[in-house]
Amino acid sequence: MTAAIKRNSTAELQALDRQHLHPFTDNAELAKIGSRVIAKAEGTYLFDSDGNKMLDAFAGLWCVNIGYGRKSMAQVGYDQLLELPYYNTFFKTTHPPVAELTKLLVDMTPKQFNHVFYGLSGSDANDTIVRMVRTYWNLKKQPTKKTIISRWNGYHGSTMVAASLGGMNYMHALADLPLPGHAHIRQPYWYGDGGDMSPDEFGKVAAKALEDKILELGAENVAAFIGEPIQGAGGVIIPPATYWPEIQKICKKYDLLLIADEVICGFGRTGYMFASEYFNIEADFMTLAKGLTSGYMPLSAIMVADRVAEVLNSCGDFNHGFTYSGHPVSCAVAIENIRIIREEKLVERVHSETGPYLAKRLEEFRDHPLVGEVRSLGFVGAIELVKDKKARKTFEPIGQTGTICRDHCVKNGLIMRATRDTMLMSPPLMWTNAHIDEFMKLAKVALDATAKDVGVK
Numbered sequence: 001m002t003a004a005i006k007r008n009s010t011a012e013l014q015a016l017d018r019q020h021l022h023p024f025t026d027n028a029e030l031a032k033i034g035s036r037v038i039a040k041a042e043g044t045y046l047f048d049s050d051g052n053k054m055l056d057a058f059a060g061l062w063c064v065n066i067g068y069g070r071k072s073m074a075q076v077g078y079d080q081l082l083e084l085p086y087y088n089t090f091f092k093t094t095h096p097p098v099a100e101l102t103k104l105l106v107d108m109t110p111k112q113f114n115h116v117f118y119g120l121s122g123s124d125a126n127d128t129i130v131r132m133v134r135t136y137w138n139l140k141k142q143p144t145k146k147t148i149i150s151r152w153n154g155y156h157g158s159t160m161v162a163a164s165l166g167g168m169n170y171m172h173a174l175a176d177l178p179l180p181g182h183a184h185i186r187q188p189y190w191y192g193d194g195g196d197m198s199p200d201e202f203g204k205v206a207a208k209a210l211e212d213k214i215l216e217l218g219a220e221n222v223a224a225f226i227g228e229p230i231q232g233a234g235g236v237i238i239p240p241a242t243y244w245p246e247i248q249k250i251c252k253k254y255d256l257l258l259i260a261d262e263v264i265c266g267f268g269r270t271g272y273m274f275a276s277e278y279f280n281i282e283a284d285f286m287t288l289a290k291g292l293t294s295g296y297m298p299l300s301a302i303m304v305a306d307r308v309a310e311v312l313n314s315c316g317d318f319n320h321g322f323t324y325s326g327h328p329v330s331c332a333v334a335i336e337n338i339r340i341i342r343e344e345k346l347v348e349r350v351h352s353e354t355g356p357y358l359a360k361r362l363e364e365f366r367d368h369p370l371v372g373e374v375r376s377l378g379f380v381g382a383i384e385l386v387k388d389k390k391a392r393k394t395f396e397p398i399g400q401t402g403t404i405c406r407d408h409c410v411k412n413g414l415i416m417r418a419t420r421d422t423m424l425m426s427p428p429l430m431w432t433n434a435h436i437d438e439f440m441k442l443a444k445v446a447l448d449a450t451a452k453d454v455g456v457k
């Protein structure tokens with residue numbers, strides 16, 4: 001094996017990193033203050049380049065479902081690199097890892113999914129789905145069905161098409177998005193927008209926005225609806241129980257394809273292997289990435305329903321693909337990842353033991369002066385910070401309090417993310433109840449310090 005790697009000091013690394021343009025970062029500011037350097041990880045702990053230890057309550061970026069430092073994952077990757085580091089899957093070719101992963105995914109996903117297309121990221125997968133949707137309606141001789149409807153504040157990735165599907169104003173604004181052929185409707189955000197309605201009433205109202213938009217555009221012009229079963233980056237927005245059944249009904253009524261973006265929800269995040277099972281969503285496409293490899297290697301998979309695949313397979317060559325579609329090392333690592341999830345019963349544990357325990361402990365924060373709402377399903381959760389709990393009044397400008405709280409978390413050795421003023425968590429599925437207790441202690445310190453800073457008592 002190789003000798004220990006000699007590393008540069010933190011200051012040296014920050015200097016070396018100065019020319020690196022980071023994603024979702026104010027790079028001018030970063031050049032002045034220097035990057036945070038994460039040097040190592042083990043289990044659910046991160047270590048920065050100065051040796052500080054932090055509890056990662058975010059699983060990297062919603063993805064390290066099995067936790068860090070799994071030796072068998074490294075071994076499988078190493079073995080595959082020696083055996084066949086690369087070969088393509090174009091032109092009627094395959095290799096063992098991609099064939100075996102395909103069978104696994106077909107067997108474990110909902111029954112209508114018996115076809116898989118591979119990419120490298122959630123973004124390119126959603127981009128590919130849009131191409132498939134267009135191909136589908138062209139082949140069905142309904143070429144006017146082109147517009148795809150999605151939600152404001154949804155997140156579907158960062159390519160031009162994926163960012164157009166997404167409903168992030170701050171992404172659209174920079175590059176004249178969305179592209180033509182995209183339309184957005186309101187999100188099912190009960191705490192923020194539900195007013196006096198019960199969650200169930202509000203769920204139906206939010207879903208009705210889809211029907212209104214279809215009627216506005218004309219059903220003959222609308223191709224599909226895409227949504228995350230639970231919006232992740234938008235602030236862990238868990239729709240009321242009435243929402244998805246209504247969406248499903250509307251898609252059927254107006255002949256829309258339904259796309260479930262399970263990039264975050266898939267592979268156990270919600271205590272179900274896929275959130276489509278929990279919400280009873282019968283989609284035509286399912287986007288998978290993140291938890292598919294637990295982030296150890298880049299890979300995405302698009303599950304295509306039979307009724308769509310039958311049509312797509314009638315077009316002759318499907319002229320689309322990436323050099324690394326079905327990369328053998330990524331596929332081998334995905335197989336091992338799924339094996340670990342199953343062998344350690346991580347989904348079952350989150351479903352019946354650790355997920356309910358986390359939900360119960362998070363409830364304690366409801367009494368905190370700064371906390372308007374807590375919500376979670378399985379191991380995806382949010383703590384929403386407000387200025388006035390009774391009036392559900394947010395801070396102005398929105399976002400500063402969340403940033404203050406996030407900084408207190410980091411100072412304290414806890415990684416959470418802030419969206420607006422909502423603290424988000426998505427821990428590795430291997431957390432035990434003891435990890436949850438540790439999280440609660442650290443989060444409480446950060447919440448108290450934040451309340452003090454912003455003057456909420």
Ligand SMILES: *Cc1c(COP(=O)(O)O)cnc(C)c1O
Binds near residue numbers: 124157232233262264
């Ligand atoms: C992260 C994410 C994507 C984009 O995946 P990338 O691998 O970052 O391109 C798409 N959809 C959802 C729901 C995501 O959370």
